[in-house]
Amino acid sequence: MILQADTLTVTRGGIPVLEEVSFDLPPERALVLRGPNGIGKTTLLRTVAGLQPPLKGTLTGAEDRVAYAAHADGLKSTLTVAENLTFWARVFGRDEIAPALSAYELDALQTRAAGQLSAGQKRRLGLARLMVTGRPVWVLDEPTVSLDRDAVGLFAAAVRAHLAAGGAALIATHIDLGLDGDALDVSQFRARPQAHDDFDEVFL
Numbered sequence: 001m002i003l004q005a006d007t008l009t010v011t012r013g014g015i016p017v018l019e020e021v022s023f024d025l026p027p028e029r030a031l032v033l034r035g036p037n038g039i040g041k042t043t044l045l046r047t048v049a050g051l052q053p054p055l056k057g058t059l060t061g062a063e064d065r066v067a068y069a070a071h072a073d074g075l076k077s078t079l080t081v082a083e084n085l086t087f088w089a090r091v092f093g094r095d096e097i098a099p100a101l102s103a104y105e106l107d108a109l110q111t112r113a114a115g116q117l118s119a120g121q122k123r124r125l126g127l128a129r130l131m132v133t134g135r136p137v138w139v140l141d142e143p144t145v146s147l148d149r150d151a152v153g154l155f156a157a158a159v160r161a162h163l164a165a166g167g168a169a170l171i172a173t174h175i176d177l178g179l180d181g182d183a184l185d186v187s188q189f190r191a192r193p194q195a196h197d198d199f200d201e202v203f204l
């Protein structure tokens, strides 16, 4: 197993949003997270990416193995496309960016400042960053936002290649990407409302 979550409780603003989430993510597979807006998919992904600790439960296999693409593209706007990828590759002790440029058809834009890209081009560059990390577990939050149909195809192809190379992906998305793997509706883990606190009642 490449990643395992065992009875994870995750919080937002200190309040549990999902409780006792368990899943296994084997190599060469994607796990697609489903569920309505606000249920806690981003919170779960942030926890898997190590940006916040779980309240309870254990996560195995995530440390130093996750590359995370959040809602924001996380680009440096004054650096060019190639410089952004090189910067990101070096953070992970690597230097190869050509396959990432090619996979997302960014070659012709490589000398353009990231701040001068369209929203969809920025998203392609944000996703291309995952490829230069060399990390086996891609964690992706709504990766296809701003992408046109062709770019969704490029993204799906990049994920398929990553899985074929032994990687895995955990993806929150509302669209069908046609990947090998399972879907997990996290609504079943919705946290129970907190018990009423007597202290609060004094002031209500």
Ligand SMILES: Nc1ncnc2c1ncn2[C@@H]1O[C@H](COP(=O)(O)OP(=O)(O)OP(=O)(O)O)[C@@H](O)[C@H]1O
Binding pocket: 012, 013, 017, 035, 036, 037, 038, 039, 040, 041, 042, 043, 044
């Ligand atoms: N900074 C915050 N402080 C407190 N609560 C927050 C904060 N950010 C989000 N929340 C709440 O946490 C809950 C879970 O949000 P989360 O972003 O994880 O949901 P989601 O399933 O990813 O939603 P969406 O599909 O809309 O992206 C929501 O009810 C949201 O209102």
